[in-house]
Amino acid sequence: MAFDDFDHESHTRRAITLAREAVDRGDRPFGSVLVRDDAVVMEALNRVNTENDVRRHPELDLAARARRELGPEERAETVMYTSTEPCPMCAGGIRHAGLGRVVYSVGGDELREFTGSDPPPRAAGILDCEVVGPVLNEEGRAVHEDFDW
Numbered sequence: 001m002a003f004d005d006f007d008h009e010s011h012t013r014r015a016i017t018l019a020r021e022a023v024d025r026g027d028r029p030f031g032s033v034l035v036r037d038d039a040v041v042m043e044a045l046n047r048v049n050t051e052n053d054v055r056r057h058p059e060l061d062l063a064a065r066a067r068r069e070l071g072p073e074e075r076a077e078t079v080m081y082t083s084t085e086p087c088p089m090c091a092g093g094i095r096h097a098g099l100g101r102v103v104y105s106v107g108g109d110e111l112r113e114f115t116g117s118d119p120p121p122r123a124a125g126i127l128d129c130e131v132v133g134p135v136l137n138e139e140g141r142a143v144h145e146d147f148d149w
Contacts, residue, residue, distance in 0.1 A: 003079065003101060003130075006038045011081040012105050012135045014040065018058065019083035019143045022046040029143040032058035032082040034066060034099075036074065042066070058082065059090035063097040076100050083140050084108070085133060091126035104133035105140025114144040 011033055018031025022045040030046040042065055044058035059082055066075050079101040080086075085108040086094060094102060102123060109119045124131040134140065 006035065006079060008081070008103055008132075008135050011035050011040065011079070012083075012103060013139065014043065015081045015083045016105055016136065016139050016143060018043060018045040019140075022058075023143065023147055025050055029147045030058055030082070030084055032062055032080055034062045034078050034080050036070075036078045041078070042069075055089075057087065057090050059086045060093040063090070063093035063099065066097045066099060072098055079103060081135075083143060084111070085131075086123045086127075087120050088123075088126055091123040094123075094129075095127050099129060101130045101132065102127060103135055104131070105136050106144060107134055110141065111144075114147070114149045116149070 014033050015031045019029040022031055023029050027046040027049045032044055033040045034042040042062050044061040046058055047056035048054055062080060075098045078099050080099055081103045084106045085104040108122055112119050
């Protein structure tokens, strides 16, 4: 199945739902799914606060799981859909895992509006795969607008 045939809105919406679940649990508003052949094969949500571990970003969790559970060819055929563009740490993990594409809802450049801090470097400058976004930007932004940054 070709990437263009994937249901980008459905997968992005699931990542946004996971971001809301993270907030409901006391974590920051980030969620991600890993998709192969247009089917979700893994999902994760932010656990930095609940597990007291700065590395528990959903994108980094999925990149690490993909390295353990999928072969190189399988990883190259996967797409990570994420509620917010991956930070530099996560982008490095995704690059190391060799994932095929990343699709995000809210760009890293938009985070300044919510957090008041300088935006991180863009994921496309770190990744060696296609980066697509924003997808369902208004829905993704709503999670950040509702969060108490």
